[in-house]
Amino acid sequence: MAKITYVDWGGRSTTVDVANGWSLMQGAVSNGVEGIVGECGGSCACATCHCYVDPERLAELPAPDDNELTMLDLAAAEVRPNSRLSCRINVSPTTEGLVVHLPETQG
Amino acid sequence: MLHFDPYSPAVDADPFPYYKRLRDEAPCFWSEEAQMWVLSRYADIVSAGQDWRTYSSASGNLMTELPNRAGATLGTTDPPRHDRLRALVQYAFMKRNLEGLAEPIRAIAKRAAEDLRGETTFDFKDFSAKFTVRVLMAALGLPSGEEAIVDEDTVREKAVLMVQSDPRTRSKGPEHLAAFEWMRDYAAKVIAIRRAAPRNDLISNFASAEIDGDRLDEREVLLTTTTLIMAGVESLGGYMMMFAYNLASFPEAREAVVMNPEWLANAVEESLRFNTSAQRFRRRLMRDVELHGQTMIEGDFVCLAYGSANRDERQYPDPDRYDIARKPRGHLGFGGGVHACLGASIARIATKIAFEEFHKVVPNYSRVADQLPWMPSSTFRSPLALELAVHS
Ligand code: HEM
Ligand code: FES
Numbered sequence: 251m252a253k254i255t256y257v258d259w260g261g262r263s264t265t266v267d268v269a270n271g272w273s274l275m276q277g278a279v280s281n282g283v284e285g286i287v288g289e290c291g292g293s294c295a296c297a298t299c300h301c302y303v304d305p306e307r308l309a310e311l312p313a314p315d316d317n318e319l320t321m322l323d324l325a326a327a328e329v330r331p332n333s334r335l336s337c338r339i340n341v342s343p344t345t346e347g348l349v350v351h352l353p354e355t356q357g
Numbered sequence: 358m359l360h361f362d363p364y365s366p367a368v369d370a371d372p373f374p375y376y377k378r379l380r381d382e383a384p385c386f387w388s389e390e391a392q393m394w395v396l397s398r399y400a401d402i403v404s405a406g407q408d409w410r411t412y413s414s415a416s417g418n419l420m421t422e423l424p425n426r427a428g429a430t431l432g433t434t435d436p437p438r439h440d441r442l443r444a445l446v447q448y449a450f451m452k453r454n455l456e457g458l459a460e461p462i463r464a465i466a467k468r469a470a471e472d473l474r475g476e477t478t479f480d481f482k483d484f485s486a487k488f489t490v491r492v493l494m495a496a497l498g499l500p501s502g503e504e505a506i507v508d509e510d511t512v513r514e515k516a517v518l519m520v521q522s523d524p525r526t527r528s529k530g531p532e533h534l535a536a537f538e539w540m541r542d543y544a545a546k547v548i549a550i551r552r553a554a555p556r557n558d559l560i561s562n563f564a565s566a567e568i569d570g571d572r573l574d575e576r577e578v579l580l581t582t583t584t585l586i587m588a589g590v591e592s593l594g595g596y597m598m599m600f601a602y603n604l605a606s607f608p609e610a611r612e613a614v615v616m617n618p619e620w621l622a623n624a625v626e627e628s629l630r631f632n633t634s635a636q637r638f639r640r641r642l643m644r645d646v647e648l649h650g651q652t653m654i655e656g657d658f659v660c661l662a663y664g665s666a667n668r669d670e671r672q673y674p675d676p677d678r679y680d681i682a683r684k685p686r687g688h689l690g691f692g693g694g695v696h697a698c699l700g701a702s703i704a705r706i707a708t709k710i711a712f713e714e715f716h717k718v719v720p721n722y723s724r725v726a727d728q729l730p731w732m733p734s735s736t737f738r739s740p741l742a743l744e745l746a747v748h749s
Binding site: 357 | 428440443452697702
């Protein structure tokens with residue numbers, strides 16, 4: 251279990267407990283956090299779970315694989331150096347307190 | 358003693374009382390009848406769906422699997438192969454790429470609805486069957502109209518039959534296997550036609566696709582195409598039957614969506630939760646797992662009861678109430694994790710358009726029969742027929 255904070259485009263922040271092994275996308279969707287769609291359910295095939303990870307903590311996360319990078323290109327909102335697909339980041343004790351910002355649109 | 362038999366007609370008709378006992382008393386339960394573990398709580402099923410390394414689909418995902426499918430389709434392979442296969446077809450099914458289908462889908466819905474004009478009672482299956490087969494033909498690029506090589510009713514009949522199982526023998530009967538073979542032969546003919554003269558459609562593209570420079574092997578092309586037709590026709594048709602069943606059973610919900618069609622989108626989500634048509638899928642354990650005091654052993658099969666997760670009071674307050682204003686967060690009507698439904702977007706769009714057009718012709722209806730004939734299936738749940746009475 252880790253506390254994850256999602257901050258939407260308008261600046262509203264929601265903090266929820268997410269179980270270990272769940273993706274950041276699943277944590278948002280199961281808790282009714284809007285701003286992450288997750289159209290493909292987490293198979294890295296839609297880019298509607300785009301998020302911006304706190305740049306300070308980016309290095310703590312496993313790096314994105316090629317699939318994720320290809321799919322990120324299809325994200326509807328601006329892609330930044332700290333852009334990730336939230337279905338590809340799993341919650342673990344190291345993600346405790348992670349803050350992710352949600353983009354203007356998921357398309 | 359607690360029992361859970363996914364082959365029993367009582368479970369086909371109403372699995373919910375069984376699920377409730379499982380969730381409360383035995384959330385990790387060994388079913389003798391099914392010879393597999395049954396997970397019934399929302400959180401456990403989501404966790405399993407996230408963890409494909411432990412909960413593998415490569416030995417099949419249907420509760421009662423069809424021969425040869427394991428390892429050869431999207432639903433029956435694990436990453437990384439799964440993700441690459443999925444990337445090949447996902448593009449065609451992404452919401453933003455489906456806009457071009459909205460008008461053809463509406464035309465199909467209008468025609469199917471017009472056929473009902475003037476009827477006083479009818480079987481909703483006549484509408485949903487016609488509609489789904491035509492929509493899938495358009496979406497996948499199956500030969501239709503002048504080009505058609507089989508008639509629509511047969512496609513739908515075979516798709517429905519191949520997902521069923523025999524409640525007595527707890528396996529696929531000869532008629533179910535024959536339907537599967539029919540569908541495979543049909544898929545093979547379509548693939549051959551599209552290879553000979555490729556068009557810009559899903560099957561043409563898929564039949565010649567490569568993964569990392571490798572052509573897909575023939576078994577993958579054939580069984581994935583077969584599964585797409587089956588999953589599309591049966592799942593969409595079965596779901597529409599359930600949606601009509603809910604609207605016919607709850608007049609206030611029906612009136613609300615007839616008056617305000619923009620409510621249909623919410624009603625669709627709540628129906629996927631409340632009366633999940635894709636009730637149960639299975640996985641196989643790649644390692645031992647301890648859960649709720651039980652030890653499941655590597656190699657065991659595990660049923661993910663999505664239909665139970667969607668009624669879990671730990672996730673949804675007052676879960677047995679059909680409430681179209683609920684916005685059921687993270688429901689598992691389309692599954693979850695890497696195997697979440699490929700067709701979710703097209704199913705949502707198609708159902709919404711279908712009911713908009715259906716309600717223009719038949720706004721006021723109710724169920725004729727109290728008891729319905731439920732499909733004998735360990736995986737899916739929907740009525741085989743749904744007689745509706747039309748009111749003025
Ligand atoms: C409302 C209608 C539908 C429902 C309720 C539904 C439900 C589901 C569910 C629950 C799964 C997950 C299976 C698992 O966990 O192993 C799934 C997977 C799948 N569905 Fe659907 N489905 C629907 C419509 C469609 C349509 C229209 C298509 C195709 C045209 C489709 C194609 C697939 C495929 C290919 C998979 C496997 C995906 C993968 O493993 O990556 N479905 N569906
Ligand atoms: S949920 Fe589709 S790419 Fe993440």
